Amino acid sequence: MNQRPNSLHASDIAHSMHPYTNMRLHEEKGPMIMASGNGARVTDSDGKEYIEGLAGLWSVAVGFSETRLADAAYEQLKKLPYYHSFAHKAHEPSIRLAEKIVEMTPEGLNRVFFTNSGSEANDTVVKMVWFLNNGLGRPEKKKFLSRTKAYHGITIASGSLTGLAGNQKDFDLPAIPVTHLTCPHYWRYGEEGETEAEFTARLLKELEDTIIAEGPETIGAFIGEPVMGAGGVMTPPEGYWPGVVDICHKYDILVVSDEVINGFGRTGARFGCERYGFTPDILVSSKQLTSSYMPLAAIVVNDKVYNAIADNTAKLGNFGHGFTATGHPVSCAVGLENLKIIEEDDLMGNAKRLEPLFQDGLRAFADHPLVGEVRGVGLIAGLEMADKKTKQPIGKPGAVAAKVAALAAEEGLICRNVYDSVALCPPLIITEDDVKEIHARLGRALDRTL
Numbered sequence: 273m274n275q276r277p278n279s280l281h282a283s284d285i286a287h288s289m290h291p292y293t294n295m296r297l298h299e300e301k302g303p304m305i306m307a308s309g310n311g312a313r314v315t316d317s318d319g320k321e322y323i324e325g326l327a328g329l330w331s332v333a334v335g336f337s338e339t340r341l342a343d344a345a346y347e348q349l350k351k352l353p354y355y356h357s358f359a360h361k362a363h364e365p366s367i368r369l370a371e372k373i374v375e376m377t378p379e380g381l382n383r384v385f386f387t388n389s390g391s392e393a394n395d396t397v398v399k400m401v402w403f404l405n406n407g408l409g410r411p412e413k414k415k416f417l418s419r420t421k422a423y424h425g426i427t428i429a430s431g432s433l434t435g436l437a438g439n440q441k442d443f444d445l446p447a448i449p450v451t452h453l454t455c456p457h458y459w460r461y462g463e464e465g466e467t468e469a470e471f472t473a474r475l476l477k478e479l480e481d482t483i484i485a486e487g488p489e490t491i492g493a494f495i496g497e498p499v500m501g502a503g504g505v506m507t508p509p510e511g512y513w514p515g516v517v518d519i520c521h522k523y524d525i526l527v528v529s530d531e532v533i534n535g536f537g538r539t540g541a542r543f544g545c546e547r548y549g550f551t552p553d554i555l556v557s558s559k560q561l562t563s564s565y566m567p568l569a570a571i572v573v574n575d576k577v578y579n580a581i582a583d584n585t586a587k588l589g590n591f592g593h594g595f596t597a598t599g600h601p602v603s604c605a606v607g608l609e610n611l612k613i614i615e616e617d618d619l620m621g622n623a624k625r626l627e628p629l630f631q632d633g634l635r636a637f638a639d640h641p642l643v644g645e646v647r648g649v650g651l652i653a654g655l656e657m658a659d660k661k662t663k664q665p666i667g668k669p670g671a672v673a674a675k676v677a678a679l680a681a682e683e684g685l686i687c688r689n690v691y692d693s694v695a696l697c698p699p700l701i702i703t704e705d706d707v708k709e710i711h712a713r714l715g716r717a718l719d720r721t722l
């Protein structure tokens with residue numbers, strides 16, 4: 273590692289503050305600086321190449337060297353580098369991308385609002401739910417239902433929806449009214465002797481009991497990731513999602529599908545909600561929307577939500593919400609091109625085709641002494657490092673997963689340790705050979721951790 277006083281490493285240590293980082297440790301350790309990308313691989317500033325097994329942060333669907341996206345950005349920068357969407361203004365990239373998103377998302381989701389990040393999108397969803405319920409004359413219908421271990425972002429409202437202590441401790445969150453229900457992870461939260469169907473029934477009962485106890489007239493929306501991502505990749509039990517939607521709709525509670533990770537093919541279906549057989553009232557997407565080449569998130573809503581919001585804007589004369597870069601033309605041009613590539617190259621089909629190879633190869637590690645559970649769908653998976661019998665972490669919580677991820681990097685595979693799990697989520701362009709290489713490198717890392 274280059275530690276010369278004028279090196280990038282030294283400059284980073286001297287001047288930067290990193291997200292999700294122990295800053296004092298960083299002062300000693302310094303950064304891993306990524307210098308370039310090619311397909312599913314990235315190369316660091318020391319010239320070492322890695323398979324990017326997490327697609328950056330669950331996001332680079334088309335890989336790290338898609339020149340069509342670079343060209344789309346450059347062309348848009350030359351033509352109209354910036355314009356906004358406030359007060360009846362518009363531009364072609366955001367119009368075309370909204371049209372494309374409506375075409376791709378499930379039937380009934382007809383209107384798009386853009387933000388720059390998933391966190392901003394979920395904050396916007398909170399404000400939309402509050403705004404529409406005020407407009408409908410039911411100002412008390414404001415609470416959100418979420419789940420423990422959910423990840424919905426880190427801003428004040430979205431961080432409150434998140435159900436992870438690490439994002440809340442010392443930030444004084446939750447700061448908005450949110451009830452966190454049981455995480456739908458059967459292996460971890462199923463009781464002794466309880467079947468998966470009984471577990472689902474218990475969680476649905478908890479949901480309905482909570483709604484009744486708190487009063488349906490006080491609850492605005494339920495939010496969830498179809499497959500939970502940053503909390504450790506948890507797939508829901510059979511029947512869970514359709515049951516959640518039925519109960520919420522019975523009490524006039526909106527259902528928000530947070531597909532910031534799940535969207536655009538990640539789960540082996542176009543959207544996680546389609547994989548699990550439900551249609552939300554609001555769908556949130558980001559990350560693979562532009563392959564994260566540019567920051568962008570999209571909230572897609574059904575007519576019921578749109579009409580309630582639109583009616584209130586007519587009453588008030590305005591929707592007093594939006595960002596300078598809402599629907600930024602360069603982000604939207606890149607997003608549109610990215611979705612075209614995903615369709616033309618059938619990258620969602622690739623995820624579905626490679627699912628058995630990817631998942632079966634990982635499930636082969638279920639017998640490994642350090643692995644408690646392997647789970648996943650499509651091209652997203654988590655391996656929980658735990659004692660198989662007690663299901664408790666082996667040693668200090670998080671330590672084994674951190675060591676596996678560090679050794680995997682030495683082996684030339686980037687994955688992410690989240691709590692006690694090791695998460696994998698490779699680019700959708702991944703090949704069969706690289707999937708096998710992921711298995712081989714991860715296997716060596718696991719064996720070296722023993």
Ligand code: PLP
Nearest residue numbers: 389390391423424425530532533
């Ligand atoms: N929602 C989900 C499901 C996410 O996974 C994330 C980020 O990982 C977010 C929201 C927040 O997105 P951002 O980091 O762009 O604010």
